[in-house]
Amino acid sequence: MSYKYEYARAALTVDCVVFGLDEEDLKILLIQRDIEPFEGRWALPGGFVRLDETLEESAKRELEEETGIKKVFLEQLYTFSELERDPRERVISVAYYALVQLSNHRVKAATDARDAAWFSVNSIPSLAFDHEKILSLAHERLRGKVRYQPLGFELLPTKFTLRQLQHLYEVILDREIDKRNFRKKIQAMDILIELDEFEQGVAHRAARLYKFDRQKYKRMTKNGFNFEI
């Protein structure tokens, strides 16, 4: 079966930049290509868009097929259209970035006969296509957006300590933050629920756990409240 059109059409793909956070640093998820072009090279998960799905649905599907990840925060990043970005033919790619709780997706078994692995954003191997460019734009966007939108919580488990939250901002913004000032600011925003639970199994004083109060945040933004780190 084949499809005919009066004018030439570009192929359309989606690519996903998946961010995760652990105790050391910010990581992204890459897959190893098992077909040409760039066979064996690491690349962003992604693939061709079908006609019966929106771009976002397509990104979610590819992400699940290639890495097993589902139900993630996903947002459109940019559409890349350089003429020579794919050596086979004209391919235009819509990039998305995703934020996941890395602890839930620890070791990613190869789902589709490929390998998948987490890499620190500070030591990314050479990537296929223009994926390094996509990745660097995604990283920039995350850094910019995390300061005025509470995206960060997507990278943390539901219950987290203030230390984890601060660490998140330190890693993403790549600078140290004063502990007292940070806690002052967060508490002033009043968007966390203080739990009567504490972290477990640590060899020192256990820190209190908190939850992000999504409801309250939504209500507050309607009244012109401004989240800002």
Add this chain to the structure above:
Amino acid sequence: MSYKYEYARAALTVDCVVFGLDEEDLKILLIQRDIEPFEGRWALPGGFVRLDETLEESAKRELEEETGIKKVFLEQLYTFSELERDPRERVISVAYYALVQLSNHRVKAATDARDAAWFSVNSIPSLAFDHEKILSLAHERLRGKVRYQPLGFELLPTKFTLRQLQHLYEVILDREIDKRNFRKKIQAMDILIELDEFEQGVAHRAARLYKFDRQKYKRMTKNGFNFEI
């Protein structure tokens, strides 16, 4: 002549949201469709992407063909992919927004047998396709971005008064700004060149003209300077 592909492909278009500013308010440029679907309805300028051009080139070409506008500030907005956004077939559209000096593009003659006209963002007619959605996202993006990037200057003539500049922010941000505080803030940024020229032909004291110092702004951003209104 026709083109065959193994899998079905969506058609790809670009659409442009062109902003201009005059003495009253913020305006956008619309064209009247002369073919089905939505014949006679107002719509964003745009059209099909060719295989030998990037999306940005495509947006620039369509803009010139349909409205005569060239050499504008142009930035990608978002890619729209709802399944039913075009009644004919599956069409995915990459939206751009453009900022132009309205005074240079006053009355837009119909270039392509269509009519083109400026509309106040506060009184937009019913638009074709999902163009109202695109427009409203563009407006939101402009409002957000103008506060921390000096986009506004793209909407003003090269030489402008501080009153014009303030008016720009008042119109886009939709709130009044204190004259003295505004001037204090702008002068503290030190990104304007004070000219020895004054506005002409006004029935009151003439205001001094200024130019945006693009060079200096670039140098400053490299050193971590933060533009913020």
Add this chain to the structure above:
DNA sequence: CTAGTTAGTGTATTATCGACACTAACAAAA
């Protein structure tokens, strides 16, 4: 020369930001 209109300027109060250091709690090791 008078009326009308906008340009251009400073200060005082309030809110926000940023630097900074100690005690409390707990687990592990001695």
Add this chain to the structure above:
DNA sequence: TTTTGTTAGTGTCGATAATACACTAACTAG
């Protein structure tokens, strides 16, 4: 059980930035 090591948790003060606010100067038109 005592000591050691590690992180949790908390407040103040000075500097800086944000805001509110009103008058005189300059020019044109009638």
